[in-house]
Amino acid sequence: MQVSKDVTIAVVEGELPAAQAYTSRHGWRLDWQPEHLTLFADGHHPADKSPMRWKGDVNNYRALPPIWSCFHGEMKENELVWKPRFPKGGALPGGAASIFHSSGVICAPFNRLAYTEHSGPHSDWGGSANWLNVRGKVRATTLAEMLAQIVVDLTCSPGWQ
Amino acid sequence: MSEHAQGHGEHHGERLQSHADRGVHDIRVTVFAPSQVEPKRFTWPQTLKVGVAAAEAARAFGLDVESPTFQKGEEVLDREKTLVGAHVKDHDELELVSAGGGV
Numbered sequence: 001m002q003v004s005k006d007v008t009i010a011v012v013e014g015e016l017p018a019a020q021a022y023t024s025r026h027g028w029r030l031d032w033q034p035e036h037l038t039l040f041a042d043g044h045h046p047a048d049k050s051p052m053r054w055k056g057d058v059n060n061y062r063a064l065p066p067i068w069s070c071f072h073g074e075m076k077e078n079e080l081v082w083k084p085r086f087p088k089g090g091a092l093p094g095g096a097a098s099i100f101h102s103s104g105v106i107c108a109p110f111n112r113l114a115y116t117e118h119s120g121p122h123s124d125w126g127g128s129a130n131w132l133n134v135r136g137k138v139r140a141t142t143l144a145e146m147l148a149q150i151v152v153d154l155t156c157s158p159g160w161q
Numbered sequence: 162m163s164e165h166a167q168g169h170g171e172h173h174g175e176r177l178q179s180h181a182d183r184g185v186h187d188i189r190v191t192v193f194a195p196s197q198v199e200p201k202r203f204t205w206p207q208t209l210k211v212g213v214a215a216a217e218a219a220r221a222f223g224l225d226v227e228s229p230t231f232q233k234g235e236e237v238l239d240r241e242k243t244l245v246g247a248h249v250k251d252h253d254e255l256e257l258v259s260a261g262g263g264v
Contacts, residue, residue, distance in 0.1 A: 019195075022195040136261075138259045141196075147195070
């Protein structure tokens with residue numbers, strides 16, 4: 001399923017004001033790079049305050065959910081260097097499981113990497129093109145809601161894997 | 162029971178009186194929803210459960226939120242606690258989020 005780059009850019013830029021409002025309320029910074037169809041969210045892991053970056057690859061959005069990946073920032077020779085690293089999961093109040101899977105992916109319908117056809121664990125959600133219809137799990141159908149869910153689950157994360 | 166603080170002046174005043182008579186005070190909060198830019202304001206009895214208030218906020222925003230709850234600062238509130246039990250105070254700003262979980 002293909003979505004033209006122009007359509008994806010228009011859709012993302014329609015969602016950006018709310019996403020920017022949310023992230024600024026919570027101390028995160030967004031960097032939208034339309035030429036690469038990539039959205040970066042920079043902030044800190046609340047457990048140790050170390051730099052954290054989330055990258056959302058939004059090609060074919062919203063026919064497919066974004067591809068989310070996480071990076072840990074380390075200072076090397078006075079420069080912040082980003083390396084792939086993933087937060088540990090911690091149960092939410094009420095006992096719901098974290099979206100941070102031990103395999104290093106966001107295990108929620110809004111992450112393309114959660115689905116079997118993209119090497120993820122889920123064959124039971126009807127495929128990544130069905131992401132807007134998956135029920136019974138956390139539901140985030142806009143970029144702002146996805147970022148909010150990441151921030152929410154980080155509040156319960158004890159640190160890094 | 163709860164309601165929008167906006168546009169319900171007379172009824173709102175009657176309800177405040179009623180709750181106050183029973184020793185139940187109301188809490189006025191501002192609720193943000195991540196997908197929307199403008200917040201909404203609500204007035205709820207302090208003994209209302211977080212999950213019930215969050216569900217009402219979700220309806221007011223027209224959102225379908227799985228297990229809705231609130232985030233206050235860096236804390237995600239327990240849906241089963243009352244607003245006062247979750248330390249929600251008058252004039253707090255809350256974020257409507259989901260405690261639906263993943264995996």
